Amino acid sequence: MPSMLVPFLVAAGASLVLGVGGAFAALREPGLALKPLWAVLAFVGVGGAALVPHAPEQLYWFLGAAIPTVSFSAAAGSWEPEVVRALFPLGALVAWGRIYLHRNRQRSGHRA
DSSP states (O other), X not given: OOTTHXXXXXXXXXXXXXXXHHHHHHHHOTTOTXXXXXXXXXXXXXXXXXXXXXXXXXXXXXXXXXXXXXXXXEOTTOOSEEEEXXXXXXXXXXXXXXXXXXXXXXXXXXXX
16 A cells, blocks of 8 residues: 555545534534634635545645545546545634634633
8 A cells, every 4th residue: 555545545534524523513503603604614725735546656735725625536427536635624723713712702701
């Protein structure tokens, strides 16, 4: 198994879990203002890596922003991925941070 494949897939899975978890947490947080905005922001990724499954020994690094944080491109008429992309889940981290602040403010008696 190529050395970069497993860490890349772990990072892609973590990015996806943080994004989906952040979106659900934002939507379920009682009293949080602008819930839909925070839920969509949880899926925004910034910068990342791309892997070609036919040559998994090399990662391609890139800078940019995209929704969703994990995606793939397939050949025409096929579901087999040609390129798999995983971005750093910056939007999810910001959404989780906002939820954390909201909960702390509620505990201390302040309104968010």
